[in-house]
Amino acid sequence: MNHAEQINQLFQAAQSGDLANLHLLLASHPELTNTENQDGLTPLGYASHYGQVEVVRLLLEHGADVNALSHSKISFIPSNTALHAALAGERSPEVIQLLVEYGASTSILDSDGQYALHSAAFHTDQIELIEMLLQHGADPNALNSAGQTALEISLERGNTSTASCLRAAVTAHQQ
Structure with a gap:
């Protein structure tokens, strides 16, 4: 072979x-x-x-x-x-x-300029995955190459559970 x-x-x-x-x-x-x-x-x-x-x-x-x-x-x-x-x-x-x-x-950009958290916010409304990424260092305030946060992407996609989870993470991250 x-x-x-x-x-x-x-x-x-x-x-x-x-x-x-x-x-x-x-x-x-x-x-x-x-x-x-x-x-x-x-x-x-x-x-x-x-x-x-x-x-x-x-x-x-x-x-x-x-x-x-x-x-x-x-x-x-x-x-x-x-x-x-x-x-x-x-x-x-x-x-x-x-x-x-x-x-x-969780802090490597793909060639589309997305972090893992941004990819998750785009592709899924599974809170479990979002929480897993956040627990392993994903920054909820990080901007992708287009200047968007994962929260903004989740809202655009209509992933409401993900958006709620990310809102809470952003708030906790600011305190």
Whole structure:
């Protein structure tokens, strides 16, 4: 099997949750852990996007860089971290918790100029995810590259639960 085929197998396993195949690939080719595919995406970001918690755990245990910024070549996918990918994808609380436990930074901008909290405010009305990000250092007053706060984004999107949570966080942050 050539290198490109190994990478394709790795990403298929990451998407589908095929732990057995992933174990075999990483045991014989540990360098694949942080290798990008032809689209510039990382295995950790890919698994995070698809909500594959056990794959995410395995990749992290094999040394995947939790804060690696992908180099996306897909026009509608920004270059981002696994945390951004998780928030834009399945939004699995278990995956997001695992990423922040392994040190995922909430203060990295993706190529669209969004912090993780801004991505969450855009994509979800799940307070649990917003609170998790805030507990792990997300700044509720941070401005994205367009000069917006996560609260402003949540209001624009009609994510009322997220907006209420962020209002409380902004107030608490000011005291």
